[in-house]
Amino acid sequence: MVKTRFAPSPTGFLHVGGARTALYSWLFAHKHQVHGGPGGTFVLRIEDTDQIRSTAESAAGILNDLLWLGLNWDEGPVVGGAKNEYFQSERLPLYQKHIEELLAKGVAYEAYESPQQLSAMRQAAEKEKRPFRYRRDMPGRQAAPQEGVKPVVRFAMPYKDITVHDLILGDVTVKADEHDDIVIRKSDGFPTYHFAVVVDDHYMQITHVLRAQEHLMNTFKHLGLYEALGWTPPEHAHLPLVFNMDNSKMSKREKAKVVRAAITAHIAPGLPGVTNPKEAALASYTDLSQKSGLPLPVIQDFMSKKSDAVETAIALAAVTKTPLPEIDVQDFRKSGYLPEALLNFIALVGWAPGQDREILSMQQMIELFSLAGIQKTNARFDRKKLAWMNGEYIRKSSLDRLAAAVESFNAVTDYPLKQASRETLMELLGMYHERMVTLAEMAENSRFFFEEPVIDPQAVEKHIRNNNGVNFLKESLALLEAVADWSKVGLHDAHEKILALGADAIGARGKRGAAAQPIRVALSGNAITPPLLETLALLGRERALLRLRAAIDAQT
Numbered sequence: 283m284v285k286t287r288f289a290p291s292p293t294g295f296l297h298v299g300g301a302r303t304a305l306y307s308w309l310f311a312h313k314h315q316v317h318g319g320p321g322g323t324f325v326l327r328i329e330d331t332d333q334i335r336s337t338a339e340s341a342a343g344i345l346n347d348l349l350w351l352g353l354n355w356d357e358g359p360v361v362g363g364a365k366n367e368y369f370q371s372e373r374l375p376l377y378q379k380h381i382e383e384l385l386a387k388g389v390a391y392e393a394y395e396s397p398q399q400l401s402a403m404r405q406a407a408e409k410e411k412r413p414f415r416y417r418r419d420m421p422g423r424q425a426a427p428q429e430g431v432k433p434v435v436r437f438a439m440p441y442k443d444i445t446v447h448d449l450i451l452g453d454v455t456v457k458a459d460e461h462d463d464i465v466i467r468k469s470d471g472f473p474t475y476h477f478a479v480v481v482d483d484h485y486m487q488i489t490h491v492l493r494a495q496e497h498l499m500n501t502f503k504h505l506g507l508y509e510a511l512g513w514t515p516p517e518h519a520h521l522p523l524v525f526n527m528d529n530s531k532m533s534k535r536e537k538a539k540v541v542r543a544a545i546t547a548h549i550a551p552g553l554p555g556v557t558n559p560k561e562a563a564l565a566s567y568t569d570l571s572q573k574s575g576l577p578l579p580v581i582q583d584f585m586s587k588k589s590d591a592v593e594t595a596i597a598l599a600a601v602t603k604t605p606l607p608e609i610d611v612q613d614f615r616k617s618g619y620l621p622e623a624l625l626n627f628i629a630l631v632g633w634a635p636g637q638d639r640e641i642l643s644m645q646q647m648i649e650l651f652s653l654a655g656i657q658k659t660n661a662r663f664d665r666k667k668l669a670w671m672n673g674e675y676i677r678k679s680s681l682d683r684l685a686a687a688v689e690s691f692n693a694v695t696d697y698p699l700k701q702a703s704r705e706t707l708m709e710l711l712g713m714y715h716e717r718m719v720t721l722a723e724m725a726e727n728s729r730f731f732f733e734e735p736v737i738d739p740q741a742v743e744k745h746i747r748n749n750n751g752v753n754f755l756k757e758s759l760a761l762l763e764a765v766a767d768w769s770k771v772g773l774h775d776a777h778e779k780i781l782a783l784g785a786d787a788i789g790a791r792g793k794r795g796a797a798a799q800p801i802r803v804a805l806s807g808n809a810i811t812p813p814l815l816e817t818l819a820l821l822g823r824e825r826a827l828l829r830l831r832a833a834i835d836a837q838t
């Protein structure tokens with residue numbers, strides 16, 4: 283019996299790296315269902331023991347993103363339902379019981395330092411260039427309780443080497459003198475992650491823990507706890523970290539970095555009459571504070587790198603119009619990636635299914651998945667490949683599937699595409715299906731069907747003012763005005779004539795697409811539109827003719 287789990291901390295959005303951990307855990311469980319074993323189970327558990335950083339919105343968002351990806355769980359919280367036993371904050375008595383047990387056994391003890399004392403001890407170690415490791419026999423410990431300082435409980439890590447038998451990395455050993463006595467109960471009475479994770483993995487009978495390599499050094503601590511509690515640990519498999527193509531880690535902080543760089547590069551030096559850099563910065567932060575509604579100190583902390591808060595980054599990106607990198611699952615959703623394409627892509631970030639296979643259905647992934655195919659070294663997140671894969675998925679999807687995907691995309695975005703009736707949406711999908719890489723691209727490029735076009739002056743210059751475009755527009759207008767039945771069928775003859783005319787008039791002979799450029803610019807503001815006939819039909823007679831007349835009037 284195989285049981286895996288995904289155990290996110292609800293302190294932000296679901297990162298694609300987290301989604302990959304969830305996917306691998308899901309695949310591993312499902313794989314064992316497929317092969318007729320006693321059945322694999324995938325558990326979702328919300329690790330909300332950090333009272334300050336955990337939020338209900340974050341938990342709800344993570345559940346939502348997992349469901350959007352299609353990673354459903356066999357055990358875990360009910361979406362939108364009440365808190366239940368899969369939230370760690372609901373399981374405090376259980377942790378408490380086992381902390382008491384370790385205290386009674388003498389393998390856990392209360393520690394009385396204040397945060398200030400601890401940081402002084404840490405600094406002293408730093409000065410002497412030795413690593414700071416809290417141990418029960420270290421000199422200078424605070425021996426007795428102090429007024430106003432709530433004690434924590436620490437676990438007395440055994441003085442011996444500990445080896446993790448990792449299913450991907452092999453045996454990894456940490457020497458006895460590298461351990462420290464970790465806190466297992468914080469001063470607020472909550473268990474730490476280390477303690478709760480061990481208790482839960484035990485009680486939930488998890489057989490395989492798959493998680494990122496950044497947890498490897500935690501696993502030694504957990505093994506110490508399993509031993510002290512007299513429990514058999516699960517198997518562990520640590521997954522490669524996710525890196526960008528430029529070798530930087532694909533971290534949540536990237537959004538903060540990008541916004542900070544944009545503000546530093548464009549705004550601070552740009553204010554008129556301010557030359558002193560400090561003053562320039564302050565003036566610009568004050569301006570940003572007014573525009574964003576964020577308090578000035580929040581912006582100052584953010585800009586001085588004291589805080590990388592993603593909410594601040596998002597608010598500042600909005601007022602400075604800085605595009606943010608896609609890092610979290612919902613960023614990719616908002617950019618119009620299909621969940622099946624994103625899943626397929628992240629499956630390959632660190633796992634090779636063999637034989638250069640790339641496009642894989644969920645069923646194929648289940649069949650092919652194995653820990654042996656997971657690489658030990660950092661994995662690369664190749665955005666170009668993701669874009670390619672999304673385009674492939676879009677092209678092989680039915681229009682009905684795409685319509686459902688657009689609906690889910692519309693739920694988290696605010697493009698005018700939202701206004702499309704089912705019929706219009708199906709028409710649009712028919713037009714864009716073959717040419718879009720993301721749904722956002724279609725949403726952006728189809729704006730002119732829903733609102734007045736934004737005219738690109740360069741496109742006007744190139745396609746209308748030059749090349750005899752105005753005359754061509756006038757003649758086309760006359761042909762279109764004569765069309766009685768404004769439908770794809772009814773427009774057919776006029777459309778053919780226009781293309782032939784365009785070929786002569788603007789010298790685009792042989793290039794049917796190019797022949798229609800002046801009309802495209804008139805209708806949409808630029809020369810990128812789906813095929814002209816469909817565009818005319820969908821825009822409708824009145825709007826199409828109005829826009830053509832306006833384009834002519836603007837030049838005469």
Ligand code: GLU
Pocket residue numbers: 288289290291329475479492493497
């Ligand atoms: N709550 C931990 C995190 O989000 C989970 C680590 C684990 O899988 O044990 O990083």
